[in-house]
Amino acid sequence: MLSVDQTIVNGHIRIFSDAVMLMFGSYYCMNISYPAAQASTLEFLQRCLFKINPDKGSKVDRNTTKRKLIIIQ
Template structure:
C-alpha cells in the first residue's frame, strides 16, 4: 500500500483543512502525488459522497426502532456504537447487511472469533465460521497489500 503522507502533505499545502475543502480540488492539484486515473477516481468519489451518509452532520443509533442516541456528531463514533450494541445486546446482524457487517467486524474492528458469528443463519444452510464471500474479499485485500 502506498504511503499516504505525501498525499496528505499535498492536501495541506493546497489549504485543505476539512472535508468541505475537498470539494474544491481539481485534477491538476493532485497530479503531483496521484496518477491521472487515480485523481479522476478520487474526484468522482468526492462528488458522489457530497450528499452521502459521510457528509451528514448528525447520526442516530436505534435499537428495536427506538432511538437510544440521536446526537452523534462523528460517523466513526456512530459505527463503533452500532457494533458495540450488536455485541452488548447479543443481536444478530440483519440478513441483508450480514456480509458487509461481518467484513467490517473482521477487517476494521479485528474481531475474529474462532467460532460463532453475529450473522443469523437459517437452519437449512450449512453453518460456516466465516462467510465465504467475506473470506474471499479479505484474502484478496491481503494479497493486494502483500504485493505493494
C-alpha cells in the first residue's frame, strides 16, 4: 500500500513492479532522500535497472560519513 501522512492513498497494489514504480515516483515527487541504510541499493536499482539517471545530484543524502557511491557506466 502507499500512504502519505499516515493516510492510505492506494491500498490495492497487487503487482510488485507497480509498487516499485510508485515508490520511486514518491521519492521524486515528494523530494525525499533515500534512507541511509538503503541508499546504495536504491541508487543501484534507480540507475542500473530502471535507467533513471538525473543529470546531476542524487537521492542519497550526502551528510552521512559513509563512503560515496560510485557508479561506472
